[in-house]
Amino acid sequence: MKKFLASLFALMMMLSAALADEPAMIDATNAPSIPVGTLSASLVSFTSNQTYAVYSAPDSKSSRGAKNRARVSTNGWIQVFGSEGDWILVQYDITDTHNRIGYIYKNALPADVTVPELNLTNVPAIVHYDVEVTDDPLVSRTALSKLPENTKVICLGSMGEWTYIEAEENGVRFRGFVPTACLYATVTDMSEVNRAIVGSWKLYAGSSINASRITFREDGTMTGRTQLESGRELEWSGTWSIDFYDTKRDRYWNESEFELTLARGNSVEQYGLRICRQATEGSKAQYSLIISDGAKISDMVMCE
Structure with missing residues (x-):
């Protein structure tokens, strides 16, 4: 009897491990459609029961949301915009009323999944009034950072009425979204x-x-x-x-x-x-x- 129970336990453990390696079956009904712009995203099924640190820029020293504790669980829906070096830009939901866009390491992708490279722009600009930067432009618009008038930024892309920018705060790099209306391009030539x-x-x-x-x-x-x-x-x-x-x-x-x-x-x-x-x-x-x-x-x- 003990031998039978041991065999049954071993079989259950093997089955559990196999299931853990399968892509999660995700309810994606709350996944937002991406407005017209230079950024687009697709749903990707990740290996279930995993979590990954999320950064605002493709840099582990960049700022993070949730007071530097932002993480994504693969048990929910995840949209992938594309890759940049060793990173991928993703969007996921924290609650029904709060999403986040940020970067996770590219090795989080399942081995059989490839995503396109991000095609980002590099256009210098300034904000011509004080503005909040958000990593959730489509739902909560929660502030990730604040930029004072005349702050220099780099415009990386667009999504509807929002522009994806890169800037620094206290020497720390970050990326996020600001209303396009707040930006003036700066002449460098x-x-x-x-x-x-x-x-x-x-x-x-x-x-x-x-x-x-x-x-x-x-x-x-x-x-x-x-x-x-x-x-x-x-x-x-x-x-x-x-x-x-x-x-x-x-x-x-x-x-x-x-x-x-x-x-x-x-x-x-x-x-x-x-x-x-x-x-x-x-x-x-x-x-x-x-x-x-x-x-x-x-x-x-x-x-x-």
Whole structure:
């Protein structure tokens, strides 16, 4: 009898092990459809009864949701967007009203499953107002992080009205989603900078440059108008030039991409320059100049 029970127990253990290696039968009725954009995902059946740490970026040092305790269970539905190096980007549900999008190690995939590589973009941008970043854009929109106005980000992809971005907070890398409406693309090509700056610009906010209007010409000359305390306007002229700015110099608070030099008579002034591009109706680009005058948070914005 003991021999029979031992054999039966061994058989049950073998059966249990075999079942554990089978893909889980998952109820995927709550899995969301992915809005139109550059990101898409498919349901994948993982080996059941496993859990994996989830990171916001393909980096074990990146931030994690749930106060750095985010994990996914393979006993629920999992959508896979694609792979990036040794990682895969997944979406899963925590509750009926809360999902999460993040990265797990690629070796979590069953041996017979392959997924496409992520086709991410790499477009620099800034957020032009304070905004929360979420790793659940489709359901709860719970905040993963917060970005203040003028924070630099990299745009990686889109999903409906959301843009997938990468940024840093306190030196820690993370990825998440922000409303596309909060983003302005930043110009990084010098030839576009020189084209974009030519024209007449009006002060929108700030007073760093002490001018109400400046006109930059293609030949490197400029004219401007400054309103005096008496109300009278003073007209002046000079020259301008732009160079790339090395952020290691730590001269301007917003890590400007360029440095603008203005020469008026015997006076030479330098400012950090960021040029933001926003597409308008008819695909015509509209630009704004963000000019910083020092390491403290103080700048001005000039618009066409």
